[in-house]
Amino acid sequence: MDDVMIGLEIHIQLNRLRSKMFCGCSTSYHDAPPNTHTCPVCLGLPGSLPVINRKAVEFGIKVALALNCSIAEETMFYRKNYYYPDLPKGFQISQYDYPLATGGYVLIKGDDGQERRIRITRVHMEEDPGRLVHAGTIDKARYTLVDYNRCGMPLLEVVTEPDLRSPREARLFLDKLRTILEYLDVFDGNLEGSLRVDSNISLAGGDRVEVKNISSHKGVEKALSYEITRQRNLKRRGIEVVQETRHYDELRGVTVSIRTKEEAHDYRYFPEMDLVPLRIADWVPGIRAELPELPDAKRERFREQYGITDDHAKSLTSEIKVADFYEWVAARSDPKLAAVWIADVLKGELNYRDLTIESFKRESMLEIVRMLSENEITDEIAVTLIRTILDRGGSPREIVESMGLKRADDDYVARAVREAVADSQEAVRDYLSGNARAINYIVGQVMKRTKGRADPSVAHRLVKEEIERQIC
């Protein structure tokens, strides 16, 4: 998609903070009844004075450093004036000139398979407005409710250059950003509204269209694809794409026009006189020193230290919890075997059940990897163990004992092979007449007779030997 240009503005709730951006209200409102986490400051009642949450600014600097940005010497807050029902004081405290940070980048794997640098224009801080709850879709709702619990939640806005070339790249960028935020422990992506995206999309030669408020991570790719198709169709029919703001309707999977695009001067930004400019240059060295190992660095280290493939390293570092889990197991067992079983098998089984890595004990994984490297169990049994533990708990050792899953001894497998060959004479004839694959059927019979406890490669060898013995 050479002619597509996509830039993103991502609003990130710093929801690991205890209190809001400018007041002491708790940030854990997500399960609370509407309008119960508010005070005169976050409601903007006359006479109330905001106070900057220092920790929020530190979190913002942490993120900006992780995105390779330059941090400002001094930063300050502005009032962004507009009227909207979710904003009771009629302005939002945000940043305009003097944002927290500028000029960073994030690396992703582009559509051409090459590593691409997506440039970050700026990172600034602001407060979240409240939340409107429409009864139905935004353009057809009969009434709308307002919840001010979200007012004053600390937000970080990350703005990219229009460097993304496809909806898929946009999703990869967001995946990467989310991974970084979780590594920094400033953000819990599972909470409603924790990450919201506005996007600017244009085709070569056309005007920019802004699609606002895409709130689900999965929605981004769909919303962008829809919007690109819409613009292509207009272009094909010779209709000009007008610069406007559209809303993504998740229920119907379409974008709808809401207004023509506003410009910065529409907001009449002016300095927030109730807040002092912050000199943050001196904070930076301390925060930089405390940055954890970030995903790209960890991936590189995993590859080198444990000798695993790049794909495995990537998969194992996409979530900090998975990375920690792997590292614990790898340090106590065969790291390559552990990588295969965690990245390829365990993650798949967790995904399938919509579970996180916390549903599986690292001790259990270690035991399984050890039993595999000791040849105590077969691959097939290891899969059974992982599934059984996820479905009804227990420890690997216990399950192996109680279900009799230990790898079958040689005599037992040999007997199963003799019986399977004797019972599959048709397959034997097929095999002898040149159909090499017929042997797989017989091996399958052996696995069935041994309930998966035979090693398939050993069974394969024994079946061949048994057939050769027969023809002699």
Ligand SMILES: [Zn+2]
């Ligand atoms: Zn408050």
